[in-house]
Amino acid sequence: MRILHTSDWHIGRTFHGVDLLADQLAALLAIADLVTETGVDVVVLAGDVYDRAIPSADAVSTCMAGLEAIRAAGAQLVVSSGNHDSAPRLGAGSSFAAAGGLHLRTDLKQIAQPVELVDEHGPVLIYGIPYLEPEVTRHGLACGNSHESVLTAAMGQIRADIESRDGARTVVVAHAFVVGGEPSESERSISVGGVETVPAGVFAGVDYVALGHLHSPQTIAENVRYSGSVLPYSFAETSHRKAVWVVDLDAQGLSNVERHDLPIIRGLSTLTASLEELLTDPSFATYEDHYISVLLTDAVRPAEAMRKLKARFPFAVHLDLVNQQAMQALDYRRRVKGRTDLDIARGFVADVRSEPTIGEVAWLESALAQDDRQVEPTGVAKSA
Incomplete structure (x- = not known):
């Protein structure tokens, strides 16, 4: 059986106020194309289908269009809820949906x-574990109030069911923060008064674990992976190449996992320059259709800077002014690191006048030594 693992669609999310529905639909249609090209039997979606508990009508329409395209490409779907989703709303009509191949x-x-x-x-057997908020679910699972406790209890139920069956291959779909995963800026914390991570060993005993929550593709173990989000949702994800995993199960269990990169729908870049340079320099032409964050180096913030930038960069979404004084201070700290007081004093004289003479260097040494004698080792000046 061939399984495609995806997660964290976050349908309805905006990027610095910009509507992403068209980009999100393009990503979902690319997944549908991959289903056709690679002969995928089932797509598993590990939570955060929507970005909000109550998605907009347009977000629901976009999501349905993506699900329909994947189903039309020939794959069934198994979808679990994430911490951004409203589990009751997402699960409404689940029995009816299952008849059409959406589980x-x-x-x-x-x-x-x-x-x-x-x-x-x-x-x-594909088991879907919805996002389990410990305070809400611990009573139903008869366990402690932590992420590790609720997931351990959930996996206990799953293992009991597996043991009651004869030799079936197993997949678990879960939305959680597993130890060893690297978060990015765009995930919402799932910690409420405690540690949000859980050890990978919680999921031991199944052939493949399809995880959601973290937004970059990651391998925790050969059979425990994050697929990441389908689009970058922060400038911290500029270096991420979004992807899905295509997982093959043979008669014995997991036989192969292959990464398939998703198309870059729109580039993501941070540009640092003066407004004049950004508007006129031909070297910036390659970024004109990117989402861009701009750091202006002008000494004074230019009037209507964003409006002027959008004339060339219509997808400019963030603008800030570089603090030149802070940058200069940081540069000074780097330049003096590891140098003695005498080296710094000699350098200062050389910068403002000329290289000090031998006699002047002796005066500097004497002055620095006198200053040292006026200060106790604790840094408190002696009283007269």
Whole structure:
């Protein structure tokens, strides 16, 4: 069986106030194309389908268009809810949706109820663990009030169900922060009064674990991975290449995992220059269709800077003025690091006048020594 692992669509999210629905739909259609090209049997979506608990009508329409395209490409879908989703809203009509190949796992009661699919080697059981807020779910799971406790209890139910079956291959879809993962700026913290991370060992005993929550593709273990978000959602993700994992299960279990990069829908860049340079320098032409964050180096903030920038860079979304004094101070600290007081004093004289003579160097040494004698080792000046 061939499985495509994706997560963190965040449909309806904006980027510095810019609507991303068209970009998000383009990414979902690229996933549908990949389903066709690689012969994927099932797509698993590990939470944060939407960016808000109550998505807009346009966000719902965009999401449905993406799901329909994936289903039309020939894959079934198993979708669990994330911390951004409203589990009850996302799971509404789940029984009806399953008849059409969309299997929603948003309810605590469904944790040990896998989606059972069959290939030439037999059954594959896909368990969907919705995001488990410890304070909300610990009573239903009869466990402690921590992320590790609730996920351990959920996996206990899943393992009990696996043991009651005969040799089926297993996949778990979960939305969590697993130890070893690297967060970025655009994830919402899931820590509420405690540690938000859980050890990877919590998921031991299954063939593949499809994780969601962190926004860059990551490998925690060979069979435990994050697919990351489908688009970059902060400038900190400029270096991320968004991707999905295509996972193959053979008769024995996991046989292969292959990364497939998603297309770059629109570039993401940070530009540092004066307003005049940004508006006239031909070297910036390559960034004209990127989302850009601008750091202006002008001594004084230019009037209507963003309006002028948008004439050349229509997707400019953020603007700030570089603090030249802070940069100069930082540069000075770098220049004097590791130098003695005498070296610094000699350099100052050379900068403002000329290289000091031998006699002048002796005067500087004497002055610095006198200053040292006036200060105790604790840094408190002696009283007269």
